[in-house]
Amino acid sequence: MITATDLRLTFGEGTPLENPALRGMSLTVNQGEFVTVIGSNGAGKSTFLNALAGEVLVDSGKILVDNINVTKLPTHKRTGRVARVFQDPLAGTCEGLSIEENLALAIKRGKRRGLGTAVKKQYLERFRSSLATLGLGLENRLTDKMGLLSGGQRQAVSLLMASLTPSSILLLDEHTAALDPKTASFVLELTQNIIAEQKLTALMVTHSMKQALEVGTRTVMLHQGEVVFDIAGKDREGLEVKDLLNLFEQQRGLTVDDDSLLLS
């Protein structure tokens, strides 16, 4: 469970480029929820995710993960509870290391690393069986360098790495945006399967309103660093993109002018 209360963060405070990214953002994500997050460019989606992960520290506000205050903790001290998949398929894995070495890094996420061999024999069977679920034939290529894989394959492995050890929340930052449509739908399906199978709590940022409504159990829309609406359950069922737009206009008295939100 994640509780973010009144998060505020301004980039470049006191300079001409001052940019308030989060302006009192509050959100509670309960155990087992799969929340999709939408919003136009500059709405604060990525900043919010980075704040939860610890890549940026907020100016004020409080972040609780499983009732533990992580507001001031750097990224690496949160990883026992927070797992993450990046937008850039090259960012989530290490291309110079082999597939098994990447997985061995992930299996120790948030744990102490010692001087024992990293790629232990007892891991290999688990690596193979999890890679087999991807259906990409990667289970036979454990010692291949990650750099030999395509963007989609690497994103699939990133997803696997994020779910290899248990976490309180999985953060997905537009993780299908940089892939071609076919690969994107494959990775999205994989995401849904993994989240359903392991009953993960997840927060997925997306640029597509359609996707935001089709996937997950709850949808949150951000605008100018705040939550403008938050729908789940019955209210969300059968909702279409134009309903979302109406909702947004009602809430704000604004029209959505970001084409990419409407078209994608």
Added chain:
Amino acid sequence: MLSNIAFYGALETGLIYGLVAFGIYLSFRVLDFPDLTVDGSFPLGAAVAAMLIIAGWNPWLATGAAILAGMAAGAVTALLNVKLKILNLLASILTMIALYSINLRIMGRPNVALLMEDTVLTPWYKLGLEYYQVPVLLFTLVIGVSLFLLWRFMKSETGLAMRATGANARMARAQGIATGGMIVLGVAVSNGLVGLAGALFAQSQGAADVTMGVGVIVIGLASLIGGEAVITPTSVFRALLACVVGAIIYRLAIAFALNADALGLKAQDLNLITAVLVTLAIVLPGARVSLMNKFKRRKA
């Protein structure tokens, strides 16, 4: 051709610079941290070992102290970068400059001779080998052990975390790796190896000199790049092996260049030869590929 003495001499220095190349591999390649501290930590290792040996310490203990001194120097560079956010290259230059004064302080004068002192080499002279073969034997053992330990370390959980830190720091952090700590550890170990090299160099040459570190970084890089041109570093083991092979080839090439009377080169041309060799080592692997492509095209 080379005389026996010149040949073994080149091997001996080559093996020592192999340790330097290990250190530079760790900082430049594994951590992507251009570290010039080595120009200071090499004479630091020499100075610490020499002074402790003169003070009556066991030479192996003195060498161990030199390793620790090198590690401390590396840690200072890394901390300047990680904690004070000074650019890595600049941080290493600051430590290097500071070490010049520190080395003078340690020795109390610009150079210290180790004549008539017991060194790590002394017991090995009793084996009945030629005097110029003894350092080669001992240093081969030292570099073999170092290579094995480094290789095991790189394969360990911590070593893998270090490799991820250099290759993709954001991913490393997302996997819960304290990247700052990894940089401090890696640069410290790197300079510890260079300190060891300095300590062995002082003991085999019979003196420590405050200027002996000048250009160590270039020689180490030359060894690293040259080795990678000969042995493609597709695995950690091959990369480490390339360091040793590169360092030995480099010293042999220098020895040949200086010995070949026809070329008319003299000892003072050493740095010029180094610069030419490094340039060749960087350019040749690329040239080989483009030549092969030309050849293929003609055949087709």
